[in-house]
Amino acid sequence: MLGRRGHTVTLFEQAARQAGDDLNRDFFHWDRPRVPQANHPHSFLAPVRTVLRTETPDVYTDLLARGAREYHDFDWFDEHPPHRAGDEDLVTLRTRRIVLEAALTTAVRREPTVEVRQGCRVRALTFEEGRPPRVTGVQVGAEMHQAHLVVDAAGRRSPVPSWLTAAGCRPPVIDSHRTGIAYLCRWYRLRADGPRDPGRVKTGSAAPFALAGVFPSDNDIFAAHLVLSTGDPTRGALTDPAVFEAVARLFPATAAWLDLAPEPQTAVLAMAGLDNRWTALADDDGPIVTGLVNAGDSLIHTNPTSGHGAALGLRAAQYLAAHVDQIAADPIGYHAWTAQALRPLFDAQVTADRANEQRLGESSPPSDRRAAALTASAFDDPVVMRARAQVRHLLQPADDAYGTDEVNRAVTDWLADHPDFSPTHDGPTRDQWDALIPG
Secondary structure, three states: OOHHHOOOEEEEEOOOOOOOOOHHHHHHHOOOOOOOOOOOOOOEOHHHHHHHHHHOHHHHHHHHHOOOEEEEHHHHOOOOOOOOOOHHHOEEEEOOHHHHHHHHHHHHHHOOOEEEEEOOOOOEEEEEOOOOOEEEEEEEOOEEEEOOOEEEOOOOOOOHHHHHHHOOOOOOEEEEEEOOEEEEEEEEEOOOOOOOOOOOOOOEEEEOOEEEEEEEOOOOEEEEEEEEEOOOOOOHHHHOHHHHHHHHOOOHHHHHHHOOOOEEOOOOEEEOOOEEEEEEOEEOOEEOOEOEEEOHHHOEEOOHHHOOHHHHHHHHHHHHHHOHHHHHHOOHHHHHHHHHHOHHHHHHHHHHHHHHHHHHHHOOOOOOHHHHHHHHHOOOOHHHHHHHHHHHOOOOOHHHHHOOHHHHHHHHHHHHHOOOOOOOOOOOOHHHHHOOOOO
């Protein structure tokens, strides 16, 4: 985005390898310890599609050519409802992360003002004295590279906060929350000569103590996914593929896809130690440093339950590219924008994760009948589905989307049509789950 606005950019990439033309080799056989989420399921929300189509339409076209697929939330219904403004954005991009990386990498290679230094690790920042100090560039090996603006996109393990503190800057303001949630997934490929349609089935199911989901992806590949508390005593056993698959078959969402007899492509992949982390390079006194801003997971890292990471990262990148001259002169506007546009989404994720952690850890049954009806009715009523999609795609806060008279009437009418409705889970009981766990 910066290159296409005429700026000269040098990108220092620590990894010596980059996504290439062999997507399956790169996805299934590239060990990436610094990016543990890379081979876990991704579901790219509306802001990813919107930013790419606005800023880099060639990248978006390349994504589709590589096998990424669009899924509109109204595709659940036999027919879409009459169109309203904004409905065109309620689209998920279904693909593996590696496909997006490959398309972006290919585009960056073509940019004449962007130089990519592969396999180069930034060792330090260079500073100019001031109040606050100003970052003037980076050190790579013995070389110093000067810059009008340095962007920290080194991810959730970025060393930049410690470098700033060591240089005498006021410390970054870090707000971190451990989630207590663990993920396990396994990738499959639909057989060329086998069944391909799971039928009209939701992509997610729930038990009081676990969640299950399926991630349809590119090129006939999909992932089955389990989420549970890090304190669940059965978590270790689920890394056995036979146990994982047996348990996944207890949930309607994943069972429907596993019944298609797909070919497993991986072992069971596990990930835990997840947190939500906000890192602000400004405090109540203003920026702690100038000449430097953070973006992507260096700025806001969220537990991937809701798939916010790429969406928030691209929104920040778009704002940064559009306002880079002002940000290079004084980053206060960027910090104010992130606090206004992104911080509420971070806080909402923290709140949701706390509730999920408590529910999964305590195996709490749903208790709020109307709240449960709000979720259930979305799959029958396009009015509620629209509100649900606007929240899921980060287009409206939940209170705004769900709090309209129209949605309230739709839920009330749905409850009147379903007088016997009570909050329940469609997944297994604890006894059914435990019966499949060895020992």
